[in-house]
Amino acid sequence: MSKHVNSIWFLIGLQVLIYGVLITGTGIWEILHPPSHMADLGWTHPAIWWGGVLLALGLFYVIRFRPAKSFRD
């Protein structure tokens, strides 16, 4: 398979990983500095667990499709 075709998964993983870091970080910040207005079900801290999902997913794709591996493929 062409290297650049495979690279889409790496790029998606990288973007999702960055979003995971930012959103989880925001969730932690909100625990330390609770906002005056919270969204519905905000007490479940969705920014932390959904951010964690993004982080894990992004990390998986970045490692699985990292450029060095794509070269070998």
Place this chain on the structure above:
Amino acid sequence: MSHNAVAAGMIKPIVSATPIDLTIVAIYFVFVIGIGIYLKKYTKTGEDFFMAGREMTAWIAGLSFLSANLGALELLGWAGSAYEYGILAVHWYWIGAIPAMLLLGLVMMPFYYASKTHSVPGYLQLRYGGATRGLSAISFAVMTILMSGVNIFAMAAVMQVVLGWDMNFSIWASSITMGVYVVLAGLLSAIFNEVLQFVLIWLGSLLIPILGMVQAGGWSGLKQHILTNLAHFGVQNPGSYVHVWSTLGHFTDNPMGINWIGIVFGLGAVISMGYWTTDFLVVQRVMSARDLRSAKMAPIIGAAFKMFVPIIVILPGLLGLGLLSEHLVSQTEVTAAAAHGQVLYSYNDVLPLMLAKYCGPGLLGLGITALIAGFMSGMAGNVTAFATVWTHDIYKPMMNPKASDAHYLAMGRWSTVLGILVSIGTAYFVMQFASIMDYVQALFSFFIAPLFGTVILGMLWKRTTAAGGFWGLLAGTASSIAMYFWVDLQPQALQYIALSPDAKPMAADMFRALWSFVIVVVVTVTVSLLTRPKAVSELKGLVMGCTDMPDEGSYPLLHRPMFWAVVISIVFVALNLYFW
């Protein structure tokens, strides 16, 4: 909510983005431009620019095929329809998509792919000749670019209502960004960004149904909330909002004002078949597959995901119907209320309202990014399809047939720029004359059903002749236009087209498509029987019965398109029975 009222500062936007939300949106823009710059070095020939080098895997082609349709207007519009009509809106994702996608993969793709054509009009050229190709290509190019303009306008209006962004900023920022990455790497970067968009849409939207279902207490709890809320709003027959088929016996039994004949034959057998199998905007993605098996698998992968798209589109609409305290109304009522200083929300605002309900800082940015990504890839889909049809089906055969590949590549890039500028011009025109928006959207529907009749007859019946194809397509399109204006000028005409005085406007679209398809078939068959067919040797690779089909038997079971089509069909039937 009215975008004019937001623009005038009379009303606050639905959500308020924080710096972290804007950072997330900005990162998206950096990535899409970066992808275009990265892919430019792989786009050296016309084949690379128009067909992404024909080396996409089944997964990439399949997700891109689905994504080209999963624009933000689709998300907002169908979430709004789910609020307005209840779970009936899911028909546009199940019977209105799955059978057509499977037909494309199993039956039609071998002919599109084996003919090695660049476009659907290109197939018509091979099967029927230049006249049919010209009719199809010119109508497609004009409609696509007008639709692109309408989408840009609609996006800017949504961004103003949801975020309070200036419409000029939204129009130019999105168009320039999309223009840069499409001009740099053509279909290749459009497909990459569509796959990226697909992932972002799911990740940005899935939180709403998850949290919504927790709050509603599951499906049975949600049904109870919907019935209670609708009874509170004084809606008649609230039970019809939570059943997919049982209320389709008669036009008056459901909020859509349609019956099962319109849904099964109008939507399922004609409109969806026309859209998913002959609209080049989506078919182009599948044509970029690297081999025939990938080309057959791509729509089947798309169908598997399409079945579950209602989780992020229809379910949020239903959750809004059950859990929002506001009663959403039509855009006409919103505009009328705004004139008296009253703030109401429209059906199409349901998704942003649910986003604001459940998403705090960061998650809100992800949701907004999903919407913007949807808009951008929808526009890129229009523009790449336009550039291909313009270059290969209009410019090359009609104006300059003997130029070099480098010349056509340059023409592809210039026509992309031209297409974007015309789209922007159309967007500003619609901004001045909002009433033409409905006409532009209707124009697109005129060509879909008749084109399906022409293509499917050409593929399945070797006796179809060039004259039959041309006159059938022309008669079907003309009759579709005539029926539209008949109902537009004389609303009581709907009872003749839909065969019932109780039919509502949604039924008109279904039955108009059905009749125009019937007219295409009758005219094509009649003219074909009166004219001389092509020799069988000329139909090889274009028509069933004249083409050697590759045997799937050599592949392992899990790699066979037919196996997955059967699995998807079983799930499709089960879902319809469960929500009957």
